[in-house]
Amino acid sequence: MSRKINSELVSVSPKKMIFYAPYDRTQRRLISIMNPTANSLLYKIRSNAPWKYSASPNCGFIEPYGISEINVSLNYLDFHADQEYCHRFCVQCIPAPPIQQLQNQSILCIFKQTGRSMIHNVRVPVELQPEPIRIPQQELDTLLPYDVQKLLWNLRPLGSDYIDHLKQVTMLKSQKKRRGWARLLMTSLIIISTLTGAYLHRQQFKETLNLHLKMDNLQC
Numbered sequence: 001m002s003r004k005i006n007s008e009l010v011s012v013s014p015k016k017m018i019f020y021a022p023y024d025r026t027q028r029r030l031i032s033i034m035n036p037t038a039n040s041l042l043y044k045i046r047s048n049a050p051w052k053y054s055a056s057p058n059c060g061f062i063e064p065y066g067i068s069e070i071n072v073s074l075n076y077l078d079f080h081a082d083q084e085y086c087h088r089f090c091v092q093c094i095p096a097p098p099i100q101q102l103q104n105q106s107i108l109c110i111f112k113q114t115g116r117s118m119i120h121n122v123r124v125p126v127e128l129q130p131e132p133i134r135i136p137q138q139e140l141d142t143l144l145p146y147d148v149q150k151l152l153w154n155l156r157p158l159g160s161d162y163i164d165h166l167k168q169v170t171m172l173k174s175q176k177k178r179r180g181w182a183r184l185l186m187t188s189l190i191i192i193s194t195l196t197g198a199y200l201h202r203q204q205f206k207e208t209l210n211l212h213l214k215m216d217n218l219q220c
Contacts, residue, residue, distance in 0.1 A: 010043070011036055012122040017125065019131045022094040023077040031055075031100060031124060033091060037064040040096035042107050045070055049087045054150040059107040061096060079128060087126035093117050133163065 011034040021029050033099065041062045045055040054073045062068045072089070094114050101110065111119070190202045 002158060003029065009023060009037065009095075009120045009195070010034065010091070010122065012091045014124065017072065017073050017124050017126045018129060020129045021079065021131055023074070023079040023128075025076070027074045029072045029074075031072055031091065033068045033070070033093070035064060035066050035068075037088075038064045041093050042096050043068065043112060044092045044111050045072075046090040046092065047087070048090075053089075055089070057129065059111075061102070061107070070136060085126070087128070089124040089126065091122040092125065093122075093154060094119055100121065110130040176199050 013032045013034070017029050019029070031045070033043055042059070043062060044059040045057075047053045047055065052075060054075070056071045056073075058070075060068055060070075092111065094111065176181060190206070
């Protein structure tokens with residue numbers, strides 16, 4: 001019965017964490033933990049390569065039907081494409097004890113006092129790609145503003161420099177569009193002002209002509 005409860009205790013995303021070359025800088029990802037139950041949960045994040053990765057926060061409290069996001073950072077890695085890496089994370093969850101116990105003990109201490117059979121474990125393997133992530137330029141050119149925002153949101157867990165690059169590309173495109181609209185607006189204003197001036201000049205000419213005709217009639 002307890003195993004069945006544990007299998008439905010928590011939902012973790014992503015199922016696999018992917019990092020991309022180059023590895024000479026810090027890369028960041030997100031792990032989302034969703035509590036689908038009506039009870040509060042405690043969680044703890046572990047890694048089999050803690051000297052390469054850091055997780056913040058590494059433990060915490062999740063409200064019923066709530067979501068918690070953990071920032072995972074991969075520090076500088078001397079990556080070799082021909083080497084096999086078996087890095088992984090483990091998300092551990094347990095039902096939260098009464099609030100009085102939480103006030104007197106830390107979450108890590110509560111985990112130490114909890115039997116292994118009561119701890120729900122979800123493994124998140126890590127995949128290290130030897131090549132940078134790429135999106136063809138022609139696909140970027142066809143993206144609408146809504147699609148760009150949607151793409152940025154989907155790439156949010158990557159947290160890498162690529163997202164900044166994508167934002168710069170879209171900003172340049174929007175700036176070009178704004179410049180195009182500015183030129184069109186300026187051209188329209190010039191045309192309107194020219195037509196307005198011609199119209200006023202014509203009206204003034206008509207009024208002068210009518211005045212001369214009236215004077216001629218009076219003289220006659």
